[in-house]
Amino acid sequence: MTASLFPLFADLRNRTVLVVGGGAVAERKVEALLQAGALPQVGSPDLSEGLRRWLEAGRIRWRAGTFDEEWLDEAWLVIAATDDSAVNRQVYDAxxxxxxxxxxxxxxxxxxxxxxxxxxxGLLQVAISSGGGAPMLARHVRRQLETLLDDSLGTLAEVLTRQRDAIRARLPDLGLRRRFFEKLLAGPLPRLLRRQLDATQADAYLHGLLEKENPALPAGSVVLVGAGPGDPGLVTLNALRAMNEADVILHDRLVSAEVLRLARRDAIRIEVGKSAGRHSTSQDEIHALMLEHARQGKRVVRLKGGDPFVFGRGGEELEFLRAHDVPFEVIPGITAAVACAAYAGIPLTHRDHAQSLRLVTAHCKDSLSALDEGGVDWSAMAQEKQTLAVYMGVAGLEKVREQLLLAGAAPHLPFALVENGSRPQQRVITGTLASLPESARHHRVQSPALLILGEVAALADSLHWFGAAPLAAPELSANPQHSDNLGAPTLPQAA
Incomplete structure (x- = not known):
C-alpha cells in the first residue's frame, strides 16, 4: 500500500523559493507564492508578461538562463515548471x-x-490532495467545498485570532478552551457574522461569552459508545460526535482502525481489550481508568465493538459509574449479530424459517467458557423455527454441536460462520451442524467471528452481497465421533 502524504502548511514568509520555468504554469505558481509572502526567484531564459510585471515591480528576482545548481543555494523549496522533462529531472535530482x-x-x-x-x-484554508495521482478528483472536491463553506468563516477566523490571547488568559486549561470553542462555534456567532456583524460587535460578543465562562475545572463524564462491528459507515452520528469531543478514549481491541480514525486525533487512546491467551485488561482496571480520568475533569469515551448493552458489559460499567457519582450517557451501536447477518445476506427472522431470535454468548463474567457453566437451556436452543446467534463462540464449537445434537437438533441444521463481519476481509463459511467444528478448523476461522444457526443461515448462499461468496463446508464425516481422524489444525482461540 502506498504511504499517504504528510499534510503540512509551510510558513514561507520572507523565504526564498526557486521556480524554474518562465511560462504560464510558472506564473501561476509564483502568484500563489507571492500571496503566501514568499520571495520567489524565477530561473528561465525568458519570462511571461505577468512575470515581467512582477519583476519590474520588484516582487520577484530573475535568474536568466538555463538551470544551474547554484540557483538552489538560497532556496527553501523548489518548483520545476518547464516543458522540458530532462530539465525538470535535473532540478529534482539536484x-x-x-x-x-x-x-x-x-x-x-x-x-x-x-x-x-x-x-x-481569509485565514482559514482547506487543502485537498490526492497524492498527485488524481488532481481532477481533488479539484472536484474543492468545488463542492466552495459551495459549503461560507465567506463568514474568514471573518470568524480573524475574530478568533484577535481574541486568542484573551481566551487563553481566561481559560488556561486546554480542555476548558476546547469546550468553550465547541459552544461558541455551535452558537449564534457564526450566524451573526453571516449577517454582516462588524469586527467591533463580534469582539464584544465574544468577550461577553468569555465573562460567563467558569474557569474552574469542570466535572468529568463517561460516554459508553457502540462502535459497531468494524465498518466505519455503521457508526452513528451521535457516536461520531462523542468520539470527536473525547479527551480520553478507552477502546476494545476489536474496535477497527478505520473507526478509530474517526475520533479526535489528539485524544488519549488506551486499548483495554480482553482475549484468551493474550494480555488483557481486567474489568476492575477498566473501571479504575474511567474513574481516574473522569475525576480529572476529562470527557471519557468507553468505545466498545458492537453495542455496549449486548454482551459488552455496559451494565456493569454503568453500575460502577453510578456508585461513584460519575455522570454518564449511552450511545448504542449496531450489534454484531445484526451487522454480520446483514453483511452475509442472512435475515435473522423470516416468516417461513424463524419466528424468534436468541443471542447467546460463550463468555461469562469470570471465564471464557459460559457454554460449560451448566446454565444454558440447550433444549430451548435446539427448538425449530428460530435463529441462534452465538457471540465469541469460536473456541466452543465442539460443545455447541455436542449439546445441540443431544438436545434433539437436526444434524442437517444449517450454520454460517461470519468472520470479520462488515470488514473488507469478511469471510462466510456455511454448512450443517454435523460438521460445524471441522469446517471451522478446515477454513482456519479466527475471532472475531459470529456463529449463526438456523434455517435462515442457508440463505447466505443465495443472498450474499458483500465480499466474496460463502465458502462451503468441506465434505467431512457427519458423525462427530469420526472428527478426530481428519488431521485438521487445532481450533483457534477466541480473541
Whole structure:
C-alpha cells in the first residue's frame, strides 16, 4: 500500500523559493507564492508578461538562463515548471541531493511535496490532495467545498485570532478552551457574522461569552459508545460526535482502525481489550481508568465493538459509574449479530424459517467458557423455527454441536460462520451442524467471528452481497465421533 502524504502548511514568509520555468504554469505558481509572502526567484531564459510585471515591480528576482545548481543555494523549496522533462529531472535530482523539497509540476513521481487544491476563506484554508495521482478528483472536491463553506468563516477566523490571547488568559486549561470553542462555534456567532456583524460587535460578543465562562475545572463524564462491528459507515452520528469531543478514549481491541480514525486525533487512546491467551485488561482496571480520568475533569469515551448493552458489559460499567457519582450517557451501536447477518445476506427472522431470535454468548463474567457453566437451556436452543446467534463462540464449537445434537437438533441444521463481519476481509463459511467444528478448523476461522444457526443461515448462499461468496463446508464425516481422524489444525482461540 502506498504511504499517504504528510499534510503540512509551510510558513514561507520572507523565504526564498526557486521556480524554474518562465511560462504560464510558472506564473501561476509564483502568484500563489507571492500571496503566501514568499520571495520567489524565477530561473528561465525568458519570462511571461505577468512575470515581467512582477519583476519590474520588484516582487520577484530573475535568474536568466538555463538551470544551474547554484540557483538552489538560497532556496527553501523548489518548483520545476518547464516543458522540458530532462530539465525538470535535473532540478529534482539536484534539490533532492541537497535535501530541499521539490515539486515537478504534473509529475507525481518527481515530487517530494505536492501543491494541494485549496479552498480559502481569509485565514482559514482547506487543502485537498490526492497524492498527485488524481488532481481532477481533488479539484472536484474543492468545488463542492466552495459551495459549503461560507465567506463568514474568514471573518470568524480573524475574530478568533484577535481574541486568542484573551481566551487563553481566561481559560488556561486546554480542555476548558476546547469546550468553550465547541459552544461558541455551535452558537449564534457564526450566524451573526453571516449577517454582516462588524469586527467591533463580534469582539464584544465574544468577550461577553468569555465573562460567563467558569474557569474552574469542570466535572468529568463517561460516554459508553457502540462502535459497531468494524465498518466505519455503521457508526452513528451521535457516536461520531462523542468520539470527536473525547479527551480520553478507552477502546476494545476489536474496535477497527478505520473507526478509530474517526475520533479526535489528539485524544488519549488506551486499548483495554480482553482475549484468551493474550494480555488483557481486567474489568476492575477498566473501571479504575474511567474513574481516574473522569475525576480529572476529562470527557471519557468507553468505545466498545458492537453495542455496549449486548454482551459488552455496559451494565456493569454503568453500575460502577453510578456508585461513584460519575455522570454518564449511552450511545448504542449496531450489534454484531445484526451487522454480520446483514453483511452475509442472512435475515435473522423470516416468516417461513424463524419466528424468534436468541443471542447467546460463550463468555461469562469470570471465564471464557459460559457454554460449560451448566446454565444454558440447550433444549430451548435446539427448538425449530428460530435463529441462534452465538457471540465469541469460536473456541466452543465442539460443545455447541455436542449439546445441540443431544438436545434433539437436526444434524442437517444449517450454520454460517461470519468472520470479520462488515470488514473488507469478511469471510462466510456455511454448512450443517454435523460438521460445524471441522469446517471451522478446515477454513482456519479466527475471532472475531459470529456463529449463526438456523434455517435462515442457508440463505447466505443465495443472498450474499458483500465480499466474496460463502465458502462451503468441506465434505467431512457427519458423525462427530469420526472428527478426530481428519488431521485438521487445532481450533483457534477466541480473541
Amino acid at each position: 534539490a533532492t541531493s541537497r535535501r530541499i523539497l521539490a515539486n515537478v509540476v504534473d509529475d507525481a513521481e518527481l515530487c517530494s511535496f505536492h501543491s494541494p487544491a485549496v479552498v480559502q476563506r
